[in-house]
Amino acid sequence: MRFQDMTFPDLRAVKRDATLVLAPIAACEQHSRHLPTFTDTLLVSAVAEGVEQRLPAQVLLLPTLWFGASHHHLRFGATLSAHVDTHVAMLCDLVQPLLDDGYERVLILNGHGGNIDTMQTALRRLQPKYTNKQVTAASYWDLAANELAGLAEGPRKSMGHACEFETSMILALRPDLVRKEKIQNDPPPPEPALRGLYLSEDMHQRTDHGAVGYPELATPEKGRQFLQAAIERTVEVVQTLLQRRLPS
Secondary structure, three states, rough: OOOOOOOOHHHHOOOHHHHHEEEEOEEEOEOOOOOOHHHHHHHHHHHHHHHHHHHOOEEEEEEOOOOOOOHHHHOOOOOOOOOOHHHHHHHHHHHHHHHOOOEEEEEEOOOHHHHHHHHHHHHHHHHHHOOOOOEEEEEHHHHHHHHHHHHHHOOOOOOOEHHHHHHHHHHHHOHHOOOHHHOOOOOOOHHHHHHHOOOOOOOHHHHHOOOOEOOOHHHHHHHHHHHHHHHHHHHHHHHHHHHHHOOO
């Protein structure tokens, strides 16, 4: 079920206790010299749509919220960004009317690294009011971390930015948007002693051309595999959430 394709009588008839609301969120920001600014939105939308296609009677898919928390990209330009507090409020406002309308299970599916903190903070704000609901959130690459790592060819086995993963998936979905001649690796420096440390740097401090990872290794074949892995893992999570007892 797709929220934007339905009428209000259609939506009134949706079984609240047997449906999971899937809310994809993303961003519109610079993605190096070779990928479009809408990369995160294209990718999380593809994953979410794949989940809804697999579970059309159990998933209510919302339109992708493309406006993300991307201030750490602003020095490159080509970025639209909400302030952190604004984005937290947006996520609460997105989900709260659905919870008030009787839906019992919500999964915010994230497609942008800058949204991780804001979606978790939003859930912390919502949870005390909805203690009998199941309000959850995850980035699709975290759900499929093991599967994606097993498919990656480069030394970086986790999601970067305009990297092997993202470039491969856009090559699979929208090859017309990839500037192949401008693809350039930008591996992070090896600093094993800093593992576990949160280092507050913007993207301009981390990279000179807006990428993190190994996009030169990207192929459309791997992109299709990455997408399928993300869809299958998210489907598994959704099915488990639908069977899981609600909190009391």
